[in-house]
Amino acid sequence: MTNSHGHGGEHGYGTAGGYGAVPPQNPYGQAPYEQNPYAQPVPPQPYPGRPVPPQPYAGRPVPPQPYAAAPEPYAAQPPAAAPQFAAPPHSQPQQPQPHSQPQPGAFPGFPGPLPRRSRLAVLLQFLLQWIYAPLWIVGLVILFAVLILSDYNGGGPSSDGWLKVNRTFIPPRRLRAELTGRPEDWERYVTPIIRRRIAAAEAKHAAGGGEVQADLGREVSVGLADRLYRGLGAAGVVRIGERHGWHGVLPSGPNTVHIRLVRRFPAPAGLNAPSPHDPPAAPGTPWGPQPTRSALLxxxxxxxxxxxxxxxxxxxxxxxxxxxxxxxxxxxxxxxxxxxxxxxxxxxxxxxxxxxxxxxxxxxxxxxxxxxxxxxxxxxxxxxxxxxxxxxxxxxxxxxxxxxxxxxxxxxxxxxxxxxxxxxxxxxxxxxxxx
Known part of the structure; x- marks a missing residue:
């Protein structure tokens, strides 16, 4: 058999290995390529001498391909026909999402941004609140004075939300977010609020606060009303909380638009304390008697x-x-x-x-x-x-x-x-x- 690497038949047409001739046996054995373990079994090559059906996209017969493979190493193919250079589907680089918008599906179950309020309503509330907020506070003071003087013993309302005028107050820092409705403006407004509340909750845990769990760890939580993150959504609040090691709790019940962030702290590793049966602690020590105040004072x-x-x-x-x-x-x-x-x-x-x-x-x-x-x-x-x-x-x-x-x-x-x-x-x- 003539070696196709010879100089005489390297690019010859009509010769062994050239175009128009019967395809020869694979000169490199039965497994010219490394078998793909995940590919389907490839049928054997057709016998030599069997006529090859014409290819509808070319003017010359070519052997049938059982699967998409690279062209013959010695064939002069046009550059555009080389499949190994074709980009696979869905390989286009995706554009990065803005940092202020959470990725879809990143926090499933948490509500997204709430409907945007009317700009006119926001402006009217911002202007009128400087009038009705002081009147509201004066009215509460008068109401408390009347209740105290009348020795009122009746039951109060089921919720004290009407006592807190700040819930209807729009601070100037939130006005921009309410007017623009952009998530980045809402995130810029609510991020300092979340940081302050997280710091206060962690200080509360350090002072002995928090809800004890079954594993003796303690859990602290912070809650945010929907008015504080309307244009950002609960998913955005959870994303901010996770930066500080907190995670969100899915809203349930009547507060489906309120979000709660929680963090669980483990129980102390050991208790550095004396036994109840140890000798009495010395005065002035943390476990001993403390100085009392003067009997005259x-x-x-x-x-x-x-x-x-x-x-x-x-x-x-x-x-x-x-x-x-x-x-x-x-x-x-x-x-x-x-x-x-x-x-x-x-x-x-x-x-x-x-x-x-x-x-x-x-x-x-x-x-x-x-x-x-x-x-x-x-x-x-x-x-x-x-x-x-x-x-x-x-x-x-x-x-x-x-x-x-x-x-x-x-x-x-x-x-x-x-x-x-x-x-x-x-x-x-x-x-x-x-x-």
Whole structure:
């Protein structure tokens, strides 16, 4: 057989291997190409000498191709006919989406942007709010004064939304987003709000807040009303929250247009605390007795708190502090309760013990009044759940946190493993129960 690589038949027409001749056997064996494991079985090549049907798109006969393959290595094909250079379908590069718009389907189930409000209605509300908002506040003050003077004991409305005039107020920063309706303007407006609320929620967790889960971790959440992200959509809010490690919860119930971001923190790795049966802690240490106030100053504190406690309450009514027990921490320093007055005034260990037992008895009775069904979501598969109470610093100031822990252990209370111990401010106790 003549070798097609010879100089005489390299490009000859009508010769062996040229156009118009009978196609020869494959000179490279039965498997000229590496077999594709995912391709269908290829039928064998036709026998030599069998006539080849004409190709409808060319003026010369060619052997039938069982599958799309590259042309013969020595055939002079036009450049446009080379299939190996043809771009496969759907290989065109897609244009990048704007950063402010979420990818379709990235957060399935979360509503998209809400219908845009009329520009005229937005402008009228923005102009008129400077008139009706002050009148609304004055009306609320007058209403509260009338209710207090008339000794009103009736039930209030089911929702206090009508008390918060800020829900109908359009700040100037949101006016641009309302007028343009562009998602990037809405994202520029709502992003600082989400950051502030996330920072406050994480500070709340650091101060002992959050909802305890069945695995002893704690979950904190922030919610946003639809007026804050109307043109961005809930999916855009979730996308912003995921940048900070938070994830969204699908809206359900009546608040289908409100979005909630949550983050779950694991339980503390270990509790650095003494055992209830350890020797008493030294005075001045975090677990030991704390200095009490002077017996001469205490009566003045007891009387003056009647004046400054209501003022403090009014001053902080609209302020959402990150510490969930800030009032208890503040009250332990600047107020004294009627029950703790005798114990702190005498600074007697027996008086402090009686005070601690009295508070423990009260809180235990209140906690045991809850049914086991109320812990259904926090019950483990084996039917175990935890009852929880909290003792504040004012309860055990002169006796010490370790003494309060020892007294609580008599009734089966131990330190709650879901919280990092903070004896300088409060003791969080738990008791295991079985359904």
């Amino acid at each position: 205490l009566p003045f504190v007891f009387l003056l708190q009647i004046v400054y406690v209501p003022v403090y309450g009014l001053a902080t009514f609209w302020n959402d502090r990150p510490e969930p027990d800030h009032w208890e921490r503040w009250g332990a320093r600047w107020t004294v309760g009627p029950r703790a007055f005798r114990a702190e005034f005498t600074d007697s260990p027996a008086a402090w013990d009686r005070h601690i037992r009295r508070i423990l008895q009260r809180d235990t009775k209140r906690e045991l009044a809850r049914t086991a069904d109320s812990y259904a979501r926090l019950t483990t598969p084996d039917g175990t759940y935890f009852r929880r109470i909290q003792l504040h610093r004012a309860t055990y100031r002169g006796a010490g946190a370790h003494r309060a822990l020892s007294i609580a252990a008599e009734d089966g209370w131990t330190l709650d493993p879901a919280y990092t111990p903070d004896p300088a401010n409060s003791l969080r106790l738990c008791r295991r129960e079985q359904r």
